[in-house]
Amino acid sequence: MMKRILTVSLVILAAASLRAQNVIDLIISEAMVDNTSSVVDDFGEHTPWVEVFNTSQGTVNIAGCYFTDDPSNLTKSPIVKGDLRTKIGPRQVAVFFADGDAAKGTFYLNFPLREGSTLYLVSNDGRTVIDSIEIPVGVPEGQSISKFATDVKELVFDDIHAAAPSPRSVNGKHNQKSKAEIVKENDPHGYTLTIVSISVVFLALLILFTIYNFSGKVFSGQIKFRNPFKRNTRAAGVASLPAGGCDEEIALAIAMALQAECGGETEAAIALALHRFLSESTHDAEPFVITIKPRSSSAWNDKTRIFRKQPR
Amino acid sequence: MGNIFDSLVQFWQFTGFANMTISHIIMICVGIIFITLGIVKEWEPLLLVPIGFGIIIGNIPMFPGLNIGVYEDGSVLNTLYQGVRMGWYPPLIFLGIGAMTDFSALISQPRLMLIGAAAQIGIFGAYLLSILFGFAPNEAGAIGIIGGADGPTAIFLSSKLAPDLMGAIAVSAYSYMALVPVIQKPIMLLLTTKKERLIEMPAPRVVSQKEKIIFPIIGFILTAFIVPSGLPLLGMLFFGNLLKESGVTRRLAETARGPLVDVTTILIGLTVGASTQADKFLTGKSLLIFGLGLTSFIIATTSGVLFVKLWNLFLKDGRKINPLIGNAGVSAVPDSARVSEVVGRESNPKNHLLMHAMAPNVAGVIGSAVAAGILLSFLG
Numbered sequence: 274m275m276k277r278i279l280t281v282s283l284v285i286l287a288a289a290s291l292r293a294q295n296v297i298d299l300i301i302s303e304a305m306v307d308n309t310s311s312v313v314d315d316f317g318e319h320t321p322w323v324e325v326f327n328t329s330q331g332t333v334n335i336a337g338c339y340f341t342d343d344p345s346n347l348t349k350s351p352i353v354k355g356d357l358r359t360k361i362g363p364r365q366v367a368v369f370f371a372d373g374d375a376a377k378g379t380f381y382l383n384f385p386l387r388e389g390s391t392l393y394l395v396s397n398d399g400r401t402v403i404d405s406i407e408i409p410v411g412v413p414e415g416q417s418i419s420k421f422a423t424d425v426k427e428l429v430f431d432d433i434h435a436a437a438p439s440p441r442s443v444n445g446k447h448n449q450k451s452k453a454e455i456v457k458e459n460d461p462h463g464y465t466l467t468i469v470s471i472s473v474v475f476l477a478l479l480i481l482f483t484i485y486n487f488s489g490k491v492f493s494g495q496i497k498f499r500n501p502f503k504r505n506t507r508a509a510g511v512a513s514l515p516a517g518g519c520d521e522e523i524a525l526a527i528a529m530a531l532q533a534e535c536g537g538e539t540e541a542a543i544a545l546a547l548h549r550f551l552s553e554s555t556h557d558a559e560p561f562v563i564t565i566k567p568r569s570s571s572a573w574n575d576k577t578r579i580f581r582k583q584p585r
Numbered sequence: 586m587g588n589i590f591d592s593l594v595q596f597w598q599f600t601g602f603a604n605m606t607i608s609h610i611i612m613i614c615v616g617i618i619f620i621t622l623g624i625v626k627e628w629e630p631l632l633l634v635p636i637g638f639g640i641i642i643g644n645i646p647m648f649p650g651l652n653i654g655v656y657e658d659g660s661v662l663n664t665l666y667q668g669v670r671m672g673w674y675p676p677l678i679f680l681g682i683g684a685m686t687d688f689s690a691l692i693s694q695p696r697l698m699l700i701g702a703a704a705q706i707g708i709f710g711a712y713l714l715s716i717l718f719g720f721a722p723n724e725a726g727a728i729g730i731i732g733g734a735d736g737p738t739a740i741f742l743s744s745k746l747a748p749d750l751m752g753a754i755a756v757s758a759y760s761y762m763a764l765v766p767v768i769q770k771p772i773m774l775l776l777t778t779k780k781e782r783l784i785e786m787p788a789p790r791v792v793s794q795k796e797k798i799i800f801p802i803i804g805f806i807l808t809a810f811i812v813p814s815g816l817p818l819l820g821m822l823f824f825g826n827l828l829k830e831s832g833v834t835r836r837l838a839e840t841a842r843g844p845l846v847d848v849t850t851i852l853i854g855l856t857v858g859a860s861t862q863a864d865k866f867l868t869g870k871s872l873l874i875f876g877l878g879l880t881s882f883i884i885a886t887t888s889g890v891l892f893v894k895l896w897n898l899f900l901k902d903g904r905k906i907n908p909l910i911g912n913a914g915v916s917a918v919p920d921s922a923r924v925s926e927v928v929g930r931e932s933n934p935k936n937h938l939l940m941h942a943m944a945p946n947v948a949g950v951i952g953s954a955v956a957a958g959i960l961l962s963f964l965g
Contacts, residue, residue, distance in 0.1 A: 453723035453746075453964045463716040463725065467709040470959045471702075477811045477955045478702040478948060481804060485695035488803075492796050 296338055298329035300430055301394050301406040302366065305417035305438050306386050312368065312440040314381075320372035321386035323406075324440055325394065326430075327361040334360045335367060337397035340382050342390045348399045350375060350382040368440050388412065406433070419444045604646035608863035616640030616858065622763065629763035629920070632736065635851055636759055639858020655859045666856045669751070672744045674853040675737035676821040681846025682737075682950065683825025684838045686918065688800050690943035693789035697906070697941065701948025703892035704914025705956045707732030707885025711877050712960075718873060723747055726960040728874055731758045732881025733953030734765065734915035738818060740857065742957045745965050752860040753871040757878035759857070765920040766927070768879070769886045769912045773928055776890045777908045781897075782932035784907040786941050794832065801826040808955055814965065815958025822954065882915070889914035889945070906941075913942040916949035 303324040305311055314320050323340070327333045336359040341349035352359060352369075356379040361367050368380065375383035386392065389410045394403045408418055417438035420430035430444070450458075460466050490496045597603050619637025623630035642662070643655055655662040668674040691698060708729045715725035727743035727750055739758035743751040761768065805823035809816055828838040860866075890911035897905045909929045913921045925942035 451723075453721055456722040456964060460722075461716075463713050463722065466722070466963055467713055470956060470963070471706060471709055473811065473959050474705045474952050474955050475699070475702045477808055478698045478952060480807055480811070481951075482695045482698045484803060484807070485692055485698075485800070488796065488799070489692065489695060489790070492793055493790055 296333055296335065296396050297401075297403055298327060298331075298333055299335060299338075299361070299394060300326050300328060300404045300420065301392060302326035302430065302444055303417050303419045303438070303440065304386060304392060304406050304408055305440070306388050306408055307412065307414060308438075310415055311417070311438040314370040314372075315378060318372075320370045322440060323369050323371055323382070323386065323392060324366050325361065325369065326366045326443060327363060328430075330363045332360050332362050338403070339395040339397075339399060340369065340371075340384075341393050341395060342384060342387070344391075344393065347393065347395045347402070350384055353379050364443060366441055366443060599648045601646040604648060606646065606863065608867045609644050609646045611867060612644035612861060612863045613641050615861075616644065619760075619858075629759070631850055632759045632854055633763050635854025636756065636858040639855040640756075640861050641858075642855070643859035643862050654862070655856065656862065656865075662856065662859055665852055666860060668849075668852055669740055669755075669856050669860065670744055670748065672741045672817070674849050675741035676817040677849045678737040678846060678853065679818050679821040679954070680825040680841050681849065682918065683801070683822040683827075684829045684842035685846075686826060686829075686947055686950070687943075688826060688947055689792040689797065690789060690940050691947050692792045692796050692800055694941065694944050697910070697944035698948040698951075699896075700889055700893060700906075700911055700914040700945035701916075701950075701952040702914075703911070704885045704889035704945070704949055705733065705952045706888035707881045707883075707915065708953070708956050708960075710884035710888075711881030714880060715877055718877070721747075723964045724750055726964045727751075727754055728877050729881060730754075730953070730957055730960065731761065731874075731878035732885045732915070733949070733956060734758070734762055734882065734885065734917040734921065735950065735953045736762055737853070738916075738953050738957045740853065741818060742960060745961055749865075750870065750874060752857065752862075752866050753874040754878070755857040756861055756866075757875050759854075760875075761878055761882050762917045762920065765915075765917045766924050768882050769921060769924050770928055772883060772886045773890055773909055773912050773924070776887065776894070779932065781894070781908050782929065783936065784897075784905050785933070785936050786905075786907055786938070787903070789940060789944075794830070797830040798827070798832075801830065804951070808951060812955050812958030812962065814962040815954045818954040818957065819951070822950065885915045886912045907936070907938055910938055910942040910945055913944075913946040914949045914952070916946065916953045918946050918950060919943065921949075922946040 301323060304322070306321045308319045308321055311319065312322060314322075325335060336352055336354040336356065339348045339351050341347050343349055359367070359379060369382055370377070370380060371382040371384065371386035373383060373385040375381050386408065388408055391405050391407045393405045395401065396403050406418060406420070412418060412435050415437075416435040417440075418433065419436045419439065421432040421434075421436075421444050422430050436444075456463075456466060487496075491498070601609075616637045616639075619633045619640060621637075622628045623633030623637060647654065649657075651657075652660045653662065654660060655666050657663055708731075710729075711732045712725045712729035715728045716722065720728060723746040727739075727747040730739045730742045731754060733739065736755065736759045740751065740755050743754040747754070801823035805819060808819050812819075825838070825841050828834045828841055890908050892914075893906050893908040893911040897908070900906065907925075907929060909932075910922075910925045913925050915921050919939075922939055922942035926937065926939040929936050929938035
């Protein structure tokens with residue numbers, strides 16, 4: 274039962290994460306009604322156009338979604354399915370022409386774009402409005418209504434105003450300069466980046482050092498935490514072995530004594546391993562160690578061998 | 586008769602002999618040198634032999650348009666090269682490295698991690714020099730990472746920051762990794778005194794299995810939170826190590842450190858080699874990159890050794906660190922640690938530095954991945 278709940282939860286989580294890179298990541302980034310000098314459509318005509326931008330880092334297929342300028346009819350102009358070009362790449366745009374003739378192709382709306390209207394992009398469920406853009410009356414000639422990102426990192430397009438049209442390219446500051454160009458401008462010799470980077474590398478390893486220095490002290494017994502619930506299950510003989518900071522010295526002494534007496538490194542290693550295992554329960558589990566456990570039963574009377582497993 | 590002659594002339598035009606230039610011959614010679622160094626000198630043969638052969642493959646003169654070259658869309662070599670270009674192979678190699686590496690030395694002596702950080706100065710020294718020589722910041726970052734002495738990281742970062750320079754950067758990084766003993770030893774001897782080379786360090790404590798399991802989890806969370814852009818490398822490195830140490834995923838660990846890393850090494854070596862086509866590789870920029878790469882290695886080794894010497898001024902006797910392990914801060918695992926051991930034993934045959942040197946060595950792997958993440962977040 275628990276497994277099923279976990280599986281269902283994982284599926285829901287996965288679905289939610291897929292949803293995060295779906296049509297809800299699309300926005301109407303730009304629209305132009307009075308197109309006299311901007312982009313031309315496939316027939317060489319200057320027609321009103323609208324640009325859709327994919328804000329996510331994954332490819333989104335806009336097919337099946339709708340455009341409308343009528344809130345009471347959300348499925349006014351459907352975007353046909355089956356055209357591979359409707360897949361919009363991460364942080365890429367698609368331009369649709371709005372002269373009212375959808376028969377011209379996939380990227381044509383069946384209503385003309387007009388000033389003073391609001392254009393809606395509706396999800397493929399036909400109910401959810403994903404994004405909208407208001408096209409005011411009196412947009413200066415040769416300009417489009419564009420959304421710009423004030424927060425480049427989060428791509429929040431909350432700055433909407435008339436500007437020079439930029440169809441098929443991303444609006445906003447993030448499209449103007451690359452990070453390298455910004456670094457070149459602000460730090461032409463590279464000193465700042467060098468100092469910051471070295472500091473971060475040191476900081477990262479310093480934090481790791483601090484943590485492992487502390488954990489090392491805990492594991493080697495230099496720092497002890499009392500557990501009031503822990504039962505003392507050690508054998509009486511073993512319990513008399515002192516634990517803590519002097520373990521290393523005792524282990525070393527035993528090992529050296531055995532080394533001197535027997536002259537064999539094997540015995541010393543065994544003694545050291547036994548001591549550590551009994552006093553600290555530490556076991557250096559190397560790969561490829563074969564543990565031989567005595568079996569009390571033979572192949573003839575062992576139930577695990579003579580009984581067949583119950584089918585599930 | 587005339588038709589036969591025309592056909593032969595046409596066939597001749599398709600052969601490598603007709604399309605050969607002096608650049609092709611130079612590059613083929615470079616490939617043969619790489620293979621010779623790998624087989625005869627046994628300098629990093631697992632890298633130099635595939636790269637060397639790849640250089641020969643990439644520089645067979647051919648008639649363009651046959652759809653067989655590494656830069657021709659859809660060709661076999663081009664498809665395999667996508668793993669380098671898109672940065673798939675380096676994280677897979679890091680997975681293998683993680684599954685191979687025993688971090689015990691680092692866990693038992695965490696203070697030696699800082700040497701791994703100091704050696705990364707080589708990366709940023711080369712970055713500054715590259716900018717001085719007129720490279721753009723993103724190109725300088727990609728060139729600088731050669732100083733990390735980490736081939737997969739160099740490929741990963743250059744594929745993101747400067748794809749055009751990737752061939753030269755990758756070949757440079759792997760060449761210098763193969764030459765670690767040749768480059769580092771004289772610097773170490775030059776910067777240390779006889780007395781310093783004799784310093785004996787206390788034996789590291791025994792590390793419990795529990796600590797080994799916790800290390801990759803905590804290590805990954807911390808470093809990835811600090812530098813999320815290093816996620817592909819750091820994630821795979823620590824995940825591979827968790828597979829090794831968990832004790833319950835032996836099969837996965839064996840695959841990661843065995844067949845998977847072998848296959849990836851073959852593909853990365855061969856395709857990186859093949860990407861060094863003479864017309865794209867034999868340029869003044871490539872030579873400059875080789876020079877800067879060597880400089881970054883020298884700076885990295887120097888800063889590691891000098892950092893230990895400086896640190897020793899503040900340490901009591903008995904806690905002092907042998908500066909011969911300073912070179913191991915670069916992440917050429919385990920070659921640079923092996924150099925520490927060899928040079929250390931030349932001064933004192935009883936002084937084994939290998940286990941101590943492994944600590945900064947594996948810290949160097951983490952450090953270079955962190956450095957790559959920082960450069961990527963600033964310049965990518």
